[in-house]
Each structure stands twice: as structure tokens, then as C-alpha cells.
Amino acid sequence: MAINDLPVLSALRTKMQWHQERQRVLSENVSNSDTPNFKPRDLVEPKFDSTGATTGSMGPLAMTRTSTAHITPSSSDGSGFDQNKRTGFQTRPAGNAVSLEEEMMKVSTNQMDYAAVTSLYSKSLHLLKTAIGKS
16 A cells, blocks of 8 residues: 555645635735625535545535536535635625624634644644655
């Protein structure tokens, strides 16, 4: 079994990739904070089973259909983007619903979570190296 096939390391890599993609989505929200009719997006966090594999049929970065003019995704459960889950903030007269304070809090939280996952990943690799006598 290769080191890359270990479920724990695979789950940590998936989580790091999710945090990277979420950072991109959140930065798009911030950069479009003055765009009329822009609705902020967020990603649904991946869920893992006891073996470290992601659960759910669409995966962590699936798209959702927000308009009847859009192409229908391969699965219609819409579990990818977290649309229309906003409460507590009002939409501006131009139709923009981005709250810079909320988005920057999400960016900060995402950055801290990414740092924690990368630390776990590197410590897991170091532990494996120690176990096989390479450290």
C-alpha cells in the first residue's frame, strides 16, 4: 500500500483542496461586492465516512442550478453550492447581497482551518517517516 493510498492522508488532501477552492469562491464574493444583482456563494463542506472517503453522490464541489436557463447538473439534489442560505443581512437596492464583514470572517476562518489541516498532514507524514525509520 502506497502512502498516498492511506485513508487519513487522502481525507486530509481532500480537505485541503476544499479549503483552496472555498478561498477562491470567497474571494470572488469579495471582488463582486459592488456588482449589481450578485449573490454570494459558498461551498458545502465535504463529509467523510469512517474510512476517510467522502460521502454523498455529488462530491464536495458540485454545482447547483440557480435559474431555469442554466444547464441541469448531472444530479439534481443541488448539494454543491450553498445558495439562498443567507439570514440576517439585507440585499442592497442594486440587488447585491454581499456583506464584506461576513465574507472576511469566512476567509479568516477558512485560512485558520486550512493551516490546521496542513499541520495535521505534515505531522502525519512525519509520524509515518518515524515509524519506518526514515527520520
